[in-house]
Amino acid sequence: MTEALFLTSSDVADLAEPTDYVDAIRDAYRQRGFGAPAQPRTKLINREPPGMLTSYAAVLPETGAMGGYMYAAGFGASDAWFMTPVFxxxxxxxxxLLDGAVMNPFKTGATGAVGVDALARSDATELAIVGSGSQARGQFKTTTTVRDFETARVYSPTAAHRDAFATEMSEYANFTVNAVSSTREAVSGADVVITATTAAEPVIDDTNLEDGVHITAMGQYxxxxxxxxPRTIERSLYVPDLRDRATQDAGSFLxxxxxxxxxxADINAELGEIIAGETPGRTSNNQITVFDSGGTGIETTAAAYMLYERAQAAGRGSEINFAPASDALTG
Structure with a gap:
């Protein structure tokens, strides 16, 4: 038998700040850039009752951890559950074994922030967010740690939602976040654009994008x-989290x-290759860059292991026992 920690969302909710997630995930993608194993998600669809079972995994040799996500959504419950094993x-x-729900917006947001840090202009000061849910909040809280933004604009179709986002994030940040009534108004003049939606059709117009803008799209799974x-993908320096995922389920690239x-051939590089210095990223201030962040085991494993170490130090969680396979095979 071997002991492991079971960590609930409440066990880990206060153990890390947005910058901690960003640092851990940046290092994890650096390891991926030097060859750390990771694969795109596997998704199994059930039609009756409707639902899906999704999993993905990664190995981070330098961190000393491997793991990923397995989550179920739907099946009559109209909800999802995230289980995160760490080995x-x-x-x-x-x-x-972590309940991955509470860390989800932060580990996803931190991945977007790492993309912004690697690809956006260093002098970026204007931020645009399309979307106003929990993922948009996670993107905002992490991305504002990697650039000194002076203003931000948010658009989502429901006025009450974008107003609430603007009020909450203005209080969180040291600059004003304005709710606007169109994506055109949000992205025009922006240095960094984040799309955090579940859209099936493009949420921005290519003609509204400025030269030199960086876009992080996290709803491309x-x-x-x-x-x-499609025109934005064509004229941008396109960087996915995983090269294989771009041709599997990255909707805009497809x-x-x-x-x-x-x-x-138009996939410039994986994010990790740029962070590791194996491939150049942005080469001019006028270049449009896109980071396509659809979700991988890289950020999940990095975030979960960080929270596991901190939970251990804080005496959080409860012990559970696992029997080795040899016991089952010989018992």
């Missing part, structure tokens, strides 16, 4: 999820491929 990368032993116009505007 020791040397021995293979289980270290922890299914072939039918498509936040960016739409641009379908129109004959791009091919696999």
């Amino acid at each position: 020791d990368a040397e021995s293979g032993k289980p270290l922890a 299914h072939p039918n999820k498509n936040e960016l116009p 739409a641009a491929m379908d129109e004959g505007l791009v091919t696999e």
Whole structure:
């Protein structure tokens, strides 16, 4: 038998700040850039009752951890549950099982922030957010740690939602966040644009984007999820979290491929390759850059292991026992 920690969302909710997530995930993508193993998600769809079971995983050799996510959504419940196992990368032993719900917006947001830090202009001061839910909040709280923004604008279709986001994030940040009534008003003049939606059609117009803008699109996790116009993909320096994911379920890239505007050769690099210095990122201030962040085991494992270590130090969680396979096979 071996002992592991079971950590609830309340066990880990106060253990890390946005900057902590950003630092851990930046290092994890650096490891990926030097060859750390990771694969795109596997998604199993059930039609009756409707739902899906999704998983993805990664190994972070330098961190000494491996793990990922497995989550179920739907099946009549109209909700989702996130289970996050963490294993020791040397021995293979289980270290922890986390309820991944509370960390989800922060680990996803931190991945977007790492993309902004790697690809956006260093003098970026204007931020635009399309979307106003929990993922948009996570993106805002983490992205504002990597650039000195002076103003931000948020758009979402429901006025009450964007107003609430603007009020809450203005109080959180040291600058004003304005709610606006169109995506055009949000993105025009922005140095960094974040799309955090579940849209099936592009949520921005390419003609409203300024030269030199960086875009982080985090709602691109299914072939039918498509936040960016094909023309934007065509004229940008396109960087996904995982190269293989771009042609599997990155909706906007697939739409641009379908129109004959791009091919696999137009995938500039994975994010980790840029962070590791293996491939250049932005090469001019006029260049448009896109980071396509659809979700991987890289950020999940990095965030979960960080929270596991901090929970251990704080005496959080409850012990659970696992029997090795040899016991079952020989018992």
